[in-house]
Amino acid sequence: MSGRVGFIGLGIMGSRMAANLRRAGFELTVFNRTRSTAEEWGLEHGARVASSPAEVGAECDAVITMLVDGDQVEGVLVGTGSVEVPGPPVRESAREGLLCIDMSTIAPSHTRAIAEGLDERGARLVDAPVTGSAPRAEEGTLTIMAGGAPEDYERARPVLAAMGELLVHVGPLGQGQMVKLINNAVAAVNAATVAQALLVGRRTGVDLDALERVMAAGSGGSAMLQLKAPAMRSHDYTTLFKLEHMLKDVRLCLEEGQAAGVPFPFAALAREILTAGRGRGLGDLDFAALIEVLEADSGVRL
Amino acid sequence: MSGRVGFIGLGIMGSRMAANLRRAGFELTVFNRTRSTAEEWGLEHGARVASSPAEVGAECDAVITMLVDGDQVEGVLVGTGSVEVPGPPVRESAREGLLCIDMSTIAPSHTRAIAEGLDERGARLVDAPVTGSAPRAEEGTLTIMAGGAPEDYERARPVLAAMGELLVHVGPLGQGQMVKLINNAVAAVNAATVAQALLVGRRTGVDLDALERVMAAGSGGSAMLQLKAPAMRSHDYTTLFKLEHMLKDVRLCLEEGQAAGVPFPFAALAREILTAGRGRGLGDLDFAALIEVLEADSGVRL
Numbered sequence: 389m390s391g392r393v394g395f396i397g398l399g400i401m402g403s404r405m406a407a408n409l410r411r412a413g414f415e416l417t418v419f420n421r422t423r424s425t426a427e428e429w430g431l432e433h434g435a436r437v438a439s440s441p442a443e444v445g446a447e448c449d450a451v452i453t454m455l456v457d458g459d460q461v462e463g464v465l466v467g468t469g470s471v472e473v474p475g476p477p478v479r480e481s482a483r484e485g486l487l488c489i490d491m492s493t494i495a496p497s498h499t500r501a502i503a504e505g506l507d508e509r510g511a512r513l514v515d516a517p518v519t520g521s522a523p524r525a526e527e528g529t530l531t532i533m534a535g536g537a538p539e540d541y542e543r544a545r546p547v548l549a550a551m552g553e554l555l556v557h558v559g560p561l562g563q564g565q566m567v568k569l570i571n572n573a574v575a576a577v578n579a580a581t582v583a584q585a586l587l588v589g590r591r592t593g594v595d596l597d598a599l600e601r602v603m604a605a606g607s608g609g610s611a612m613l614q615l616k617a618p619a620m621r622s623h624d625y626t627t628l629f630k631l632e633h634m635l636k637d638v639r640l641c642l643e644e645g646q647a648a649g650v651p652f653p654f655a656a657l658a659r660e661i662l663t664a665g666r667g668r669g670l671g672d673l674d675f676a677a678l679i680e681v682l683e684a685d686s687g688v689r690l
Numbered sequence: 691m692s693g694r695v696g697f698i699g700l701g702i703m704g705s706r707m708a709a710n711l712r713r714a715g716f717e718l719t720v721f722n723r724t725r726s727t728a729e730e731w732g733l734e735h736g737a738r739v740a741s742s743p744a745e746v747g748a749e750c751d752a753v754i755t756m757l758v759d760g761d762q763v764e765g766v767l768v769g770t771g772s773v774e775v776p777g778p779p780v781r782e783s784a785r786e787g788l789l790c791i792d793m794s795t796i797a798p799s800h801t802r803a804i805a806e807g808l809d810e811r812g813a814r815l816v817d818a819p820v821t822g823s824a825p826r827a828e829e830g831t832l833t834i835m836a837g838g839a840p841e842d843y844e845r846a847r848p849v850l851a852a853m854g855e856l857l858v859h860v861g862p863l864g865q866g867q868m869v870k871l872i873n874n875a876v877a878a879v880n881a882a883t884v885a886q887a888l889l890v891g892r893r894t895g896v897d898l899d900a901l902e903r904v905m906a907a908g909s910g911g912s913a914m915l916q917l918k919a920p921a922m923r924s925h926d927y928t929t930l931f932k933l934e935h936m937l938k939d940v941r942l943c944l945e946e947g948q949a950a951g952v953p954f955p956f957a958a959l960a961r962e963i964l965t966a967g968r969g970r971g972l973g974d975l976d977f978a979a980l981i982e983v984l985e986a987d988s989g990v991r992l
Contacts, residue, residue, distance in 0.1 A: 496894075519908035531908045533900065554907050558900035566896050567904050574887050575909035581879045581956045585872050588947040588954050592798075594868050598835065598860035602869050605856050606821035606833045607877035610912035645890040650988045652890050653959055654883045686952045 391449035392417060393547060396441060396464055396478075397492070398429050400627075401518070402454035404525035405491070405551045407433055409452075411528075412550035417447045419464075421474065440475020441465070445511075450487040450547055451478055457636065458494035458502075465490070465513075466505030484510035489544050491532075493517045493569070493633075495640050496562030497647075499535070503561055512540045515561060516548055517568035521628035529553040533571075535564035569641035573655040576638045576675070578612040580658045583620055583679045587688045596621065596690070616676045621690050623680075625673035632671035635662040693751035694719060695849060698743060698766055698780075699794070700731050702929075703820070704756035706827035707793070707853045709735055713830075714852035719749045721766075723776065742777020743767070747813075752789040752849055753780055759938065760796035760804075767792070767815075768807030786812035791846050793834075795819045795871070795935075797942050798864035799949075801837070805863055814842045817863060818850060819870035823930035831855040835873075837866035871943035875957040878940045878977070880914040882960045885922055885981045889990045898923065898992070918978045923992050925982075927975035934973035937964040 395406040398420045406429070410416060416435035420426035423437075430437040438444045441464045444451055455461050462469035465488055467477030478488065488511055490499065496515075503513040514536035524530050532552035534541050541557045548555050558567045585608075589599045600617055603609055619625065638659045645652045661678050668684075670677040683689050694717045697708040708731070712718060718737035722728035725739075732739040740746045743766045746753055757763050764771035767790055769779030780790065790813055792801065798817075805815040816838035826832050834854035836843055843859045850857050860869045887910075891901045902919055905911055921927065940961045947954045963980050970986075972979040985991055 519904065519910075531904055533904045554904075556900050556904055558904070559895070559897045563896055563900075566891070566894050567901050570887050570891055570896070570901060571905050571908060571910035574883055574905060574912075574915075577883045577956070578880055578910070578912060581876055581883075584952075584954045584956055585876050588943070588950070588952045589868070589872055591950040591952045592868050592946055593861070594865055594872065595861045598858050598865075599869050599872060602821065602833060602835045602856075602858055602860070603873050603876060606873060607913050607917070608821075608873035608880070610876075610880060610914075611909050612912075613876075615909070641890070644894055648890070648893040650886075650890045650893045650990055652886045654879065654886055654956065657955055657959065688952055 392447055394419070394438070394444035394448035394451035395454070396420070396444060396451065397454040398425055399454065400522050401525045403429060404522060405454060405530070408528040408551050409547065410434065414547070414550065417444050419444050441473060441478045442476040442480040445478035445486060446481035450489060450544070452547070453488070453490045453492055455492045457492070458498035461490055461492050461494055462498065462502050465502055468505065479506060479509055479511070482506060482509040482511040486511040487540060487543050488513045489516050489547065490514070491516050491518055493637055494565060496565040496644060499562045499565050512537070513561060514540050514544045515564040516544065517564050518552065519568065519571055525551070532556070533558050533564045533567045535559055536561050566644060569637055569644060572634060572637040573641040573652065573658070575612055576634055576658040576662065577654045578610045579616045579675065580661050580678055582610070582613050582617050583682050586617065586620060586690055587682055587686050590690055591688045619674065619676035620679040623690070625677040627672065627674045629675055630671065631662060631665050631673055631675040631677055634675040635659065635666055638662060694749055696721070696740070696746035696750035696753035697756070698722070698746060698753065699756040700727055701756065702824050703827045705731060706824060707756060707832070710830040710853050711849065712736065716849070716852065719746050721746050743775060743780045744778040744782040747780035747788060748783035752791060752846070754849070755790070755792045755794055757794045759794070760800035763792050763794050763796055764800065764804050767804055770807065781808060781811055781813070784808060784811040784813040788813040789842060789845050790815045791818050791849065792816070793818050793820055795939055796867060798867040798946060801864045801867050814839070815863060816842050816846045817866040818846065819866050820854065821870065821873055827853070834858070835860050835866045835869045837861055838863045868946060871939055871946060874936060874939040875943040875954065875960070877914055878936055878960040878964065879956045880912045881918045881977065882963050882980055884912070884915050884919050885984050888919065888922060888992055889984055889988050892992055893990045921976065921978035922981040925992070927979040929974065929976045931977055932973065933964060933967050933975055933977040933979055936977040937961065937968055940964060
């Protein structure tokens, strides 16, 4: 892949990922729903700004989407669905061989439906969601799990390599999403478990520094312990990953599991806590804010 | 501490821990409920074999216990409780300043009751449970979390250092136990969550190698993912830590939390799964065998 790359969605993650594509030497055409964001970004980083998704598709060999949910991705790529997008979708200008790479986190079934819409024009889709928050997006060290036909993944790989450190082709279309959803459901459970453990520790008089140290060194250790225990203890919810987005991912994971006939009770319990968090108006904060729900429930303050 | 050390309980963990004390140059007097086990061990490692816990107490400056539960520890150290021990307990021969170090995992409240029984003779107690299974007991790289008076902990430290890599004095008597119970409850939840995640992955057609790799590199990572996912996937339940013992620890953690008025719903869910595992006759296997319960529930085989 050496041609021009399109990037749609310059949010917290997208803007950092696109900057790494520029750094790696890719010529970019960008589009953002709020046009002023795209204008500013284009000026700063040296990228063309398109006035519609279709214009991005017309100018580029590959189009990346990094959006909030499946409805937005569907709107931008094929123009159907419930979300209104400024200007015609990528499909309008799509031609044989156009490669779309969706790096958003959406339902695998939605990914497959969007691929059908693109297929009518001969365009291809790879799903390539990421893990790692804003700092790793900035460093270009994201983990990227991709689903799609092997030849499509091979074409996407040089582009993905500019944004990620670990690239894993996990299987056919939609499987990147499924792996991402399962990962995030596990992360949500592990984080909520750390929160409950800290509260039990606090109330039984345990030294929480010692507890963290012992758990980190042994069988209780987890990425979430390392990343979220300090945030919970200091009640610092600076957003790395919004509670609302985590809730969305856990819910999608549960829906896919249920459709396949497999229960995931730990994730269901995490969903209840996150849902209560959103009800308390914590949706825009980092999901470490789930500690607030559990503190209120238990009457214990960390 | 340079005097003779007593060691009571030469099971999977205890025999390996005592061997490291010998390697570090400590003279040992050992006792085991099944006397032949102690005789063999004493012959192989060069240790005196006592015919009762009281005899161990009489010969040593410090006495370590590594037993299955609080009733056994109480029986061996103070002679009360429901368990019959061959010969009189350590308290019979205890004198001012005898240091008892209980490395078993028992309820913190039980630890404090036993300490009162020893206190009548001027003997001191430190609780020093461990994390890390047989291999780390063998290498002398256990994590040891100790509770007790600072001066008692200081006396215990050289002995503990021969068995562990990370020693943490976590607070007053009983707090070593509390930290251990919380750690194990978190480990049980994380392991059961990995199991449910693998089953959802299998049923939705995900490549489980890729799933493991992605989770290990990111927010879904945990010690339990690393240690137990391979065992679950290969259905290899070679015992590193018995399901029955994990169930005991999770239950104790819940009881302490409940007594303090703090719920721990994730641990309660793990307890249900482990209890069902014991009901299926898996109690003596490694707790990775909990996957069997979840496979039966979901009708999915890894």
